[in-house]
Amino acid sequence: xxxxxxxxxxxxxxxRENPVTHNKxxxxxxxxxxxxxxxxxxxxxxxxxREKILREKIDLGKAQCIELREGANRMLEKERQVQAQLQEWxxxxxxxxSTLATLRTFQDTHYSSAxxxxxxxxxxxKEREVQALxxxxxxxxxxxxxxDGLGLLKLSSVMHLANISQGAIQKMRHxxxxxxxxxxxxxxxxxxxxxxxxxxxxDILYLQSMLSQGLFPYADHEKQCVVCACQTPDxxxxxxxxxNLKMDSTVLKEWKINGRRALMIKRADIADVFFLAxxxxxxxxxxxxxxxxxxxxxxxx
Numbered sequence: 001x002x003x004x005x006x007x008x009x010x011x012x013x014x015x016r017e018n019p020v021t022h023n024k025x026x027x028x029x030x031x032x033x034x035x036x037x038x039x040x041x042x043x044x045x046x047x048x049x050r051e052k053i054l055r056e057k058i059d060l061g062k063a064q065c066i067e068l069r070e071g072a073n074r075m076l077e078k079e080r081q082v083q084a085q086l087q088e089w090x091x092x093x094x095x096x097x098s099t100l101a102t103l104r105t106f107q108d109t110h111y112s113s114a115x116x117x118x119x120x121x122x123x124x125x126k127e128r129e130v131q132a133l134x135x136x137x138x139x140x141x142x143x144x145x146x147x148d149g150l151g152l153l154k155l156s157s158v159m160h161l162a163n164i165s166q167g168a169i170q171k172m173r174h175x176x177x178x179x180x181x182x183x184x185x186x187x188x189x190x191x192x193x194x195x196x197x198x199x200x201x202x203d204i205l206y207l208q209s210m211l212s213q214g215l216f217p218y219a220d221h222e223k224q225c226v227v228c229a230c231q232t233p234d235x236x237x238x239x240x241x242x243x244n245l246k247m248d249s250t251v252l253k254e255w256k257i258n259g260r261r262a263l264m265i266k267r268a269d270i271a272d273v274f275f276l277a278x279x280x281x282x283x284x285x286x287x288x289x290x291x292x293x294x295x296x297x298x299x300x301x
Contacts, residue, residue, distance in 0.1 A: 137214040139177075140216075142178075143158060145176040146173040155175060159207065161217065172204075180211070181212055199256055202260070203261065209264070225259075228298075233252035265288050267285055
């Protein structure tokens with residue numbers, strides 16, 4: 001309607017006259033046009049506002065479309081992952097079905113006889129274990145070396161159980177139980193067996209001492225002996241503190257001295273290996289003597 005009035009105005013507008021005179025001559029129709037024209041600025045403002053609102057809605061709608069599209073892509077990717085997992089499960093199930101069929105066949109045909117054999121061998125194994133422990137505890141001198149017959153319990157097997165290093169075991173493979181118990185000392189280990197590690201030598205001497213007293217394996221004795229139960233330098237340092245013994249914790253850590261190795265320390269070690277000052281050396285060796293007394297007391301329990 002407004003456009004119609006504007007067009008009509010453009011076709012029939014009169015010559016320019018004095019505004020006062022002109023207003024007096026306006027007829028009713030033109031008065032209506034004049035009123036509508038006055039509303040054009042506010043109408044433009046309203047349309048601009050409407051256009052702004054529509055633009056915001058369009059932008060929001062486009063963003064929602066993008067979000068929905070991305071969500072759909074994520075769902076498709078999730079579906080592909082689930083499908084792949086389903087294929088893995090189905091393949092695993094088919095394999096499991098085949099395995100179950102084999103197991104059921106074994107159960108129906110061989111299970112009973114296999115159980116009898118396993119129980120019989122387990123019993124035999126326990127008997128041999130008891131025999132081996134009896135030999136280790138009561139006749140360690142009969143242990144064989146690596147060259148002895150297959151049926152003889154080897155010294156190397158015992159050393160392995162005692163966690164002696166593999167390198168040291170190799171260097172002592174020529175020794176049998178009797179040699180080990182009666183012909184080995186610190187000097188022999190170092191110069192004849194060429195075992196350079198101070199820690200290895202102490203572990204071997206500890207095993208020799210425990211074998212000769214029938215105290216191997218160590219587990220039962222360690223339940224009674226707080227010294228041998230110290231597996232690390234830190235544990236030994238705590239025990240020394242509890243017993244009010246003067247032991248340099250730096251030396252314990254540097255030389256990796258645990259309870260077992262401490263018991264094998266000689267006065268020569270303190271002078272020639274640790275190089276402690278005289279007063280510190282005296283306190284350290286006095287602590288070793290006290291640890292050996294605790295150890296010996298535990299052996300009689």
